[in-house]
Amino acid sequence: MRIGAHVRAGRGLVPALEHGVAVGADVVQIFTQSPRQWKASQYGPEVLESYRLAQADHPSVSATFCHATYLINLASPDSELAAKSRTCLEANLATAVGIGAAGLVLHIGSHRGSGLDRALPDIVAALLGALDAAVPAPSPCPILLENAAGAGDTVGRSFEELAMVIDAAGGDERLGVCLDTQHLWASGISFATDAEADAVVESVRSTVGVERLRCLHLNDSKVAYGANRDRHANLGEGTIGIDALAALLGRPALQAVPAILEVPGAGEGPRSEDVATARRAWELGVRRQGASDGDG
Ligand SMILES: [Zn+2]
Ligand SMILES: [Zn+2]
Incomplete structure (x- = not known):
């Protein structure tokens, strides 16, 4: 399994890639533009x-x-915010296509109590609109819908909800999924044992499909299981722990899916020691999986 790291592009894009190399990442993730501002890249x-x-x-x-x-909210009942979000998504995707990204990870947003049924057509129109507006070459860049931690009416808190959005978009092949371990945990889906981790893989298989799962976000959690809040911790320093993360990372069906760290490190994002911890967790998971295979 390839282990990745979110890297900051404050000093430029290529330096961010070099930082990824310096911490030992096999894959990197970059913000296409400032994550908390509307200002385009x-x-x-x-x-x-x-x-x-x-x-x-x-x-x-x-x-x-x-x-x-993060400001993008494709599910917003506020038409002004929804329009701003559509424009912003198009700009984000143009940047992602420009750098040759393997995918653009997106939080769908919150329907703010207006209901998923109300929001669904808007979400689909925004996703397909952005994908249609993107230049197809040099390589196609799918939009990867990230599972939500479940706070305040966010869309995508379960695999069923993500599948609903993809189905409503006609199963468009330019849509994929990103699975964040902290969001999964915070939304009350456990993978602490091998059996539970198998059940998570089975849920992915029966809803969005494993082939749509293009990356994992590998994070421990600062908040309790089921707390519905998006708070990442360094691996082994949160409420999930290495054992549970290893259970998920060891699943045979996930070995081709890269796992990208979005942990705080010492405040500056993933460090080489965080990447090393992730590799050890993966190795532990694979070893345990192999041992249980041996048991029959
Ligand atoms: Zn995210
Ligand atoms: Zn994430």
Whole structure:
């Protein structure tokens, strides 16, 4: 399993890639633009192109994922906010396509009590609109719907909800899924034992399908199981713990899916020791899985 790290692009895109290399990541994730501002990305076409080329034949980093702006809310009942969100998603996707990203991870947003049925057509129109507006070359960049921690009417708190959105979009193949371990835990879906982790994989299989799952976000949790809040902790320092994370990482069906750390580190994001801890957790999971196979 490839282990990845979210890297900051404050000093530029290519330096962010180099930071990923320095912490030992096989895959990196970058914000396409400032995550808490509407202001569009300042990267010119030549900057995007230089990143794309640096990534394309990189000896150790095999893929880049992008994460979209947090402010986007495709489910908003406020038409002004919904329109702003659509424009912002298009801009995020253009940047992600420009750098040759393997996917743009997106939080769908909150329907703010207006109901998923009301929001669903808007969500679908926004997703398909952004995908249709994106230039198809040099490589297609799917939008990856991330599972939500479940706070305040957020859409995507279960695999069934993610599948509902994808089905409503006609099963469009440009839509994928990103599964965040902390959000899963906070939304009250446990994977602490091998049996529970198997059940999670089975839920993915029977709803969105494993082939749509393009990346994991690998995070421990600062909040309790079922607390419905999005608070990431360093692996082994939260309420999930290494054992439970290992159970999920060891599932045979997930081995081709990269696991990207979005942990705080010492405040600056994932460090080399966090990447090393993630690799140990994965190895532990695979070893346990192998041992249970041996038992029959
Ligand atoms: Zn996210
Ligand atoms: Zn995440």
